[in-house]
Amino acid sequence: MRKALVKRKTKETDIEVEVKLDGSGASEINTGIGFLDHMIDQISKHSSIDIKLRAKGDLHVDYHHTTEDSAIALGEAFNKALGNREGINRFGQALSVMDETLSRIVVDCSSRPYLIWRVNIKKPTVGEMDTELFKEWFQAFAQNSGITLHVENLYGENSHHIIESCFKGLARSLKEAIKIDIKRANEIPSTKGTLGGSL
Numbered sequence: 001m002r003k004a005l006v007k008r009k010t011k012e013t014d015i016e017v018e019v020k021l022d023g024s025g026a027s028e029i030n031t032g033i034g035f036l037d038h039m040i041d042q043i044s045k046h047s048s049i050d051i052k053l054r055a056k057g058d059l060h061v062d063y064h065h066t067t068e069d070s071a072i073a074l075g076e077a078f079n080k081a082l083g084n085r086e087g088i089n090r091f092g093q094a095l096s097v098m099d100e101t102l103s104r105i106v107v108d109c110s111s112r113p114y115l116i117w118r119v120n121i122k123k124p125t126v127g128e129m130d131t132e133l134f135k136e137w138f139q140a141f142a143q144n145s146g147i148t149l150h151v152e153n154l155y156g157e158n159s160h161h162i163i164e165s166c167f168k169g170l171a172r173s174l175k176e177a178i179k180i181d182i183k184r185a186n187e188i189p190s191t192k193g194t195l196g197g198s199l
Helices: 036-047 064-082 133-145 159-178
Strands: 003-009 013-022 027-032 050-057 093-098 103-110 114-120 149-155
Touching: 003 064, 013 036, 013 064, 027 036, 036 050, 036 064, 036 093, 036 159, 064 133, 093 159, 103 159, 114 133, 133 159, 149 159
Parallel strands: 027 050, 114 149
Antiparallel strands: 003 013, 013 050, 093 103, 103 149
């Protein structure tokens, strides 16, 4: 089973993450930020990746450090669990709909991290969480998981729906990308024979 455990401790946060890529979508998420917990739970549920994530952070300051560091740790665990990426589909994409909202998410598990973020969130906060932190979360996850990640909200009005459609789309894209191609189970999905570096 492809799995990994990552512990990250700084003066601002103390985080432990465990992922099992070939799971059932079971999750135990506790960051101290309710809406963020809900979003990470969406990733687990819709990707079938088991995720356990516990974070203690300086929430008395604001939510920035806990949000970003949880994505760093989750990205590191995802990257570690993928290993050399042998046999994976590598690419994944999803159109993610939620009521009036439609988002498009595309991933390449290339070991070349990059984020394109074309998401206009209407409100500055959802619940008590600053919506500008979601770009930070996706950036940190892409950088530390080693994926190229394009996130576009095509249209939508409700800020909750826009954000959630992005997380659900990420989940479904990852599910497709990390699936093992049985015809090429022992191959690295690249003409170079390795992933990472230049094209």
